């Protein structure tokens with residue numbers, strides 16, 4: 081069984097890999113349009129496969145189809161025979177153009193979308209809100225003390241904002257559990273902008289989003305560059321899908337293929353293993369999936385360890401691939 085890690089300094093334990101559930105939005109508008117709609121039956125299969133592979137937690141958000149991802153996740157967990165409390169569920173409040181009081185006004189809707197599963201981690205999705213970080217954290221503290229959530233996290237917060245959030249919660253006797261940030265072998269900004277070092281100092285877990293660079297780090301688009309033209313515009317814009325970027329990351333992908341062979345692992349699994357081990361236990365990852373086989377591979381990334389030489393070789397090539 082995979083060794084679990086503590087989520088920040090909370091008493092919650094999670095596996096190094098969780099399942100990202102943005103793909104369960106079933107929408108064709110806004111942020112949901114990044115992914116092809118996945119039906120409930122397929123979602124049930126993905127969630128069941130993730131659980132069987134040992135994944136113990138799931139990340140969703142209010143934003144993902146305005147509650148649709150939360151609802152489809154809850155249905156899939158129920159279909160898999162999971163009972164409340166047997167897995168860890170993380171979701172997020174959307175702060176844009178909203179005040180902190182909306183955290184308390186909307187938490188019951190989040191709970192009903194996820195019902196019967198409780199919210200183990202409630203995150204502020206991104207830093208742009210009408211209210212201050214301190215006001216948002218005070219509202220989070222109130223719903224935690226009211227027993228509506230188990231822990232508090234943030235997402236896309238700079239080191240300074242994360243430290244502010246940490247301090248505001250500490251004043252309420254609560255720890256900041258996590259900061260969900262984009263982190264993968266083609267985007268290692270958190271290593272340079274102070275977020276990672278500050279998280280290590282504070283004991284805050286970094287939850288890496290887009291750990292597969294939305295598919296680029298699987299090698300699939302290096303094998304079939306024509307497939308890159310078929311993914312959504314937003315997805316292409318957010319990642320290294322252009323011919324020039326794919327050429328730049330090709331040596332990294334090739335090396336991960338060779339390293340993977342020694343472990344019976346795919347390129348995606350090597351990438352996830354590196355991301356969740358290079359910085360010790362600080363970084364966990366939440367790869368998304370639209371197919372059962374992808375969830376199976378993500379879970380399988382917890383089944384082997386990279387050697388120190390392999391970790392540093394990937395580190396080196398990743399720096400040249402960006």
Ligand SMILES: NC(=O)c1ccc[n+]([C@@H]2O[C@H](COP(=O)([O-])OP(=O)(O)OC[C@H]3O[C@@H](n4cnc5c(N)ncnc54)[C@H](OP(=O)(O)O)[C@@H]3O)[C@@H](O)[C@H]2O)c1
Pocket residue numbers: 099100101102103115139140205206235236260261288289290291292293294295298300348366367368369370371373374375377378
């Ligand atoms: N906090 C934030 O601001 C934020 C932002 C973005 C994402 N997130 C969270 O992070 C999660 C993951 O990020 P993400 O979905 O952007 O990117 P990702 O996990 O890097 O990429 C997921 C996509 O990669 C492809 N894939 C996955 N496993 C694969 C495999 N083994 N082989 C081949 N292809 C594979 C699939 O693409 P196809 O569907 O095309 O097959 C899948 O939909 C999201 O679900 C969400 O929960 C949070």
